[in-house]
Amino acid sequence: MTGSAGGTVPAAVGVRGLWKRFGDQVAVAGIDLELPAGQFVGLVGPNGAGKTTTLSMVTGLLRPDSGRILVAGHDVWADPVAVKSRIGILPEGLRLFERLSGRELLAYTGRLRGLPGEEVDQRATQLLDVLDLAGAQHKLVVDYSTGMRKKIGLATALLHNPEVLFLDEPFEGVDPVSAQTIRGVLERYTASGATVVFSSHVMELVESLCDWVAVMAAGRIRAHGPLAEVRGAAPSLQAAFLELVGAHGRDDGQSLDWLGGGAR
Numbered sequence: 642m643t644g645s646a647g648g649t650v651p652a653a654v655g656v657r658g659l660w661k662r663f664g665d666q667v668a669v670a671g672i673d674l675e676l677p678a679g680q681f682v683g684l685v686g687p688n689g690a691g692k693t694t695t696l697s698m699v700t701g702l703l704r705p706d707s708g709r710i711l712v713a714g715h716d717v718w719a720d721p722v723a724v725k726s727r728i729g730i731l732p733e734g735l736r737l738f739e740r741l742s743g744r745e746l747l748a749y750t751g752r753l754r755g756l757p758g759e760e761v762d763q764r765a766t767q768l769l770d771v772l773d774l775a776g777a778q779h780k781l782v783v784d785y786s787t788g789m790r791k792k793i794g795l796a797t798a799l800l801h802n803p804e805v806l807f808l809d810e811p812f813e814g815v816d817p818v819s820a821q822t823i824r825g826v827l828e829r830y831t832a833s834g835a836t837v838v839f840s841s842h843v844m845e846l847v848e849s850l851c852d853w854v855a856v857m858a859a860g861r862i863r864a865h866g867p868l869a870e871v872r873g874a875a876p877s878l879q880a881a882f883l884e885l886v887g888a889h890g891r892d893d894g895q896s897l898d899w900l901g902g903g904a905r
């Protein structure tokens with residue numbers, strides 16, 4: 642791996658020949674990919690494309706069948722401790738310690754990350770404030786709403802100031818005001834040279850947030866590069882995406898002639 646994406650920007654993530662099968666099902670079919678550092682990178686694709694499987698392997702949660710992965714210059718499977726200290730993860734279906742309060746969860750995460758107690762307290766207070774969770778900081782996580790869970794999950798992922806942040810559907814269940822706040826936090830974070838890699842189905846969101854996108858379908862990368870390049874001449878990323886994943890001309894419900902219309 643050269644450590645560069647597009648030749649100019651150093652790579653935050655480099656993947657070579659990555660494969661994962663579940664029985665007969667090929668989830669990830671030998672992908673090569675370099676994600677540029679300091680950018681907002683979107684990983685998009687239809688249901689079952691292999692996004693979550695790819696992100697799980699890249700973040701050291703799922704062992705690949707074959708392939709090599711470098712994150713922030715370190716091999717994920719040969720040097721997992723070096724990688725884990727440099728990344729933050731907000732996974733899909735996030736599991737949290739439900740019987741801790743938001744504040745306790747951050748304190749616990751900070752200590753696990755080896756941060757001094759005072760630093761953890763200070764960072765936790767700031768994150769809780771910015772993410773509008775200060776009022777709920779002493780409430781148990783089990784009593785948090787979906788959006789609040791996303792926000793406290795994001796706070797735990799950011800607490801140690803990682804070089805690369807991986808987010809699986811970070812805006813799901815988050816109200817527009819909180820989404821704007823999260824956006825601001827992430828934009829500030831990437832402006833300082835850090836990298837955000839996030840997967841989403843919401844093309845408008847990807848189009849408005851991302852500098853760089855990779856489009857995945859059926860376990861392969863169909864297109865990757867700066868947003869404008871991937872969008873090409875298409876009127877929107879959504880249109881380019883439908884073209885790339887071969888969704889044009891598909892039956893979009895016309896065959897369901899019994900549905901609606903009052904004929905019951």
Ligand SMILES: Nc1ncnc2c1ncn2[C@@H]1O[C@H](COP(=O)(O)OP(=O)(O)OP(=O)(O)O)[C@@H](O)[C@H]1O
Pocket residue numbers: 663666667668686687688689690691692693694695
């Ligand atoms: N643990 C597993 N066991 C068996 N098959 C799996 C497993 N995890 C994923 N798969 C299969 O691998 C393929 C890719 O799944 P994956 O969850 O990575 O897709 P995705 O792009 O994240 O989809 P979505 O957008 O719906 O979340 C799918 O066909 C899925 O059924």
